[in-house]
Amino acid sequence: MMKKLAGIVVFMVGLLLFYGVSNVDDFPGWGDPDSPANASPLSQYFITDTIKDSEVPNMVTAVLADYRGYDTMFETVVIFIAGIAIFAVVRVSRNNSPVCGGNKDDEPDLIITTTCRLLVPVIQIFALYVLAHGHSSPGGGFQGGVIMGASFILVAVAWDLDTALGRFSEKAAIACAGLGIIIYAGFGLASMFYGEEFLNYGITHKLLPGVESPEMARYYGMLGVEVGVMFTVTSVMFLIYGLLSTRGRMSGGL
Amino acid sequence: MIFELDVLILLLLIPAAVMALQIRDLLAASMAFGIYSFLMCLLWAEMGAVDVAFTEAAVGAGVSAVFLIATVYCTKRKSSD
Amino acid sequence: MEEFIQSRFNYWIYVILMMIGLWGMIAKNNLIKKLIGMSVFQTAIILFYVSVAVKSENSSIPILPHHGHDYSPRAAAAHAAHGRATSSEDSEDHHQDEHPHVRSHDGHGQHDSKYTNHGPKVPKADNYANPLPHVLMLTAIVVGVATLGLALAISQKIYREYGTLEEDELLEKVRAEDDV
Numbered sequence: 218m219m220k221k222l223a224g225i226v227v228f229m230v231g232l233l234l235f236y237g238v239s240n241v242d243d244f245p246g247w248g249d250p251d252s253p254a255n256a257s258p259l260s261q262y263f264i265t266d267t268i269k270d271s272e273v274p275n276m277v278t279a280v281l282a283d284y285r286g287y288d289t290m291f292e293t294v295v296i297f298i299a300g301i302a303i304f305a306v307v308r309v310s311r312n313n314s315p316v317c318g319g320n321k322d323d324e325p326d327l328i329i330t331t332t333c334r335l336l337v338p339v340i341q342i343f344a345l346y347v348l349a350h351g352h353s354s355p356g357g358g359f360q361g362g363v364i365m366g367a368s369f370i371l372v373a374v375a376w377d378l379d380t381a382l383g384r385f386s387e388k389a390a391i392a393c394a395g396l397g398i399i400i401y402a403g404f405g406l407a408s409m410f411y412g413e414e415f416l417n418y419g420i421t422h423k424l425l426p427g428v429e430s431p432e433m434a435r436y437y438g439m440l441g442v443e444v445g446v447m448f449t450v451t452s453v454m455f456l457i458y459g460l461l462s463t464r465g466r467m468s469g470g471l
Numbered sequence: 472m473i474f475e476l477d478v479l480i481l482l483l484l485i486p487a488a489v490m491a492l493q494i495r496d497l498l499a500a501s502m503a504f505g506i507y508s509f510l511m512c513l514l515w516a517e518m519g520a521v522d523v524a525f526t527e528a529a530v531g532a533g534v535s536a537v538f539l540i541a542t543v544y545c546t547k548r549k550s551s552d
Numbered sequence: 553m554e555e556f557i558q559s560r561f562n563y564w565i566y567v568i569l570m571m572i573g574l575w576g577m578i579a580k581n582n583l584i585k586k587l588i589g590m591s592v593f594q595t596a597i598i599l600f601y602v603s604v605a606v607k608s609e610n611s612s613i614p615i616l617p618h619h620g621h622d623y624s625p626r627a628a629a630a631h632a633a634h635g636r637a638t639s640s641e642d643s644e645d646h647h648q649d650e651h652p653h654v655r656s657h658d659g660h661g662q663h664d665s666k667y668t669n670h671g672p673k674v675p676k677a678d679n680y681a682n683p684l685p686h687v688l689m690l691t692a693i694v695v696g697v698a699t700l701g702l703a704l705a706i707s708q709k710i711y712r713e714y715g716t717l718e719e720d721e722l723l724e725k726v727r728a729e730d731d732v
Binding site: 289 | 556558559560561562563564566567568570571574575578579603604605606607608609611613614615616617623624674675676677678680682683684685686687690691694695697698699701702704705706708709712
């Protein structure tokens with residue numbers, strides 16, 4: 218009964234959407250350069266003037282970290298809040314819940330641990346590369362943070378969570394998650410001290426040594442806020458994995 | 472953007488999505504969802520959205536599949552439908 | 553006809569994937585399956601946005617080539633100054649040197665002046681994919697995984713309380729609790 222009803226609802230929604238996207242007069246086709254989304258002055262401004270405003274060749278990074286700085290800042294806050302909420306929902310004390318998963322005394326597999334020992338430094342270097350080259354190639358704080366978090370998750374999968382927590386403890390992870398947002402907001406506040414708007418990094422060329430123009434200050438300001446994003450994303454990803462894989466005990470592991 | 476490649480990946484996406492929802496073994500369903508995410512990542516790279524594709528490769532195909540597997544491991548593996 | 557299919561095919565598949573995701577969210581019994589359906593729904597909408605951002609056949613990814621040196625006004629000015637220092641007989645470099653300097657003080661009212669032949673090249677809007685939808689979707693993906701993690705945490709909590717993740721069994725247990 219419920220499934221039939223669900224089928225009818227889904228079918229009706231699908232029919233409406235099919236009608237909407239097949240309408241030649243109202244809906245622009247795929248790859249149409251003159252569609253309202255592509256021909257809007259805003260999108261064209263981002264393509265033509267990004268390099269003039271901030272010296273950043275990757276327009277996506279420039280729009281993400283500069284033109285839409287508020288948006289990205291509060292997305293980071295959303296990630297932080299999600300991490301804290303998961304912490305509040307599933308975290309229990311170490312003693313009063315059953316062990317989830319296999320026997321804790323099992324010796325980790327030699328082949329897997331040796332491979333991970335070789336692989337984890339490469340992954341972490343790659344994460345930093347993705348972060349630092351986010352301006353001129355695909356990448357940035359979100360991707361670099363997820364890759365960095367994945368390297369800690371790999372340690373936790375190959376050994377157990379205690380080994381990973383020995384490298385990046387729970388308290389440090391929560392502190393880093395907050396620190397990322399503080400770094401992001403700090404770059405915003407630094408521009409306020411010079412009389413500009415919040416997150417208007419151009420003025421910080423007076424603050425940063427060796428940066429002579431407002432454009433280059435925007436370039437480095439974006440790098441700074443991406444570092445903040447990376448701190449938050451790395452630690453929240455690692456925290457979520459740790460809590461989910463151990464039912465909130467933060468010990469033992471899969 | 473290459474339309475032939477686009478069609479190929481789009482046609483592969485539908486069976487991957489159906490598979491992720493229909494398999495009763497939840498561990499296999501998580502892996503099928505990883506496959507779906509990775510095909511989506513290929514599609515976006517093909518359409519020129521390299522940053523979005525990069526994020527999806529790291530997040531969708533990597534981390535979210537791991538989260539799903541971790542949850543399935545701590546709860547039940549069998550699903551009724 | 554062929555052109556019609558080519559211009560609509562992405563959107564048709566987006567609608568089908570969205571239907572699959574919505575059906576998974578409504579009709580599936582298992583909570584994990586519902587969450588997978590939610591993720592399918594989410595990626596379908598991201599597919600829609602990315603499809604909107606595509607331009608014609610010869611549009612490139614939204615990253616300027618050669619680290620943007622061809623387009624950067626200051627880099628072009630520095631290059632021109634360097635050229636004048638080494639080979640002062642080249643008269644074109646003098647033009648390139650003066651124009652960016654003048655243009656940097658231009659307001660937005662004289663926007664058309666940058667399309668002149670002198671000075672640094674300006675990227676043509678038709679040659680690059682639209683970066684704005686990419687930005688919106690990039691953050692949506694990362695926030696999506698954080699919320700997926702939260703949903704998974706809540707389903708783990710439900711499993712710990714009730715011992716099941718099937719919707720009908722859960723409803724039965726909740727009703728039995730209410731009766732007592």
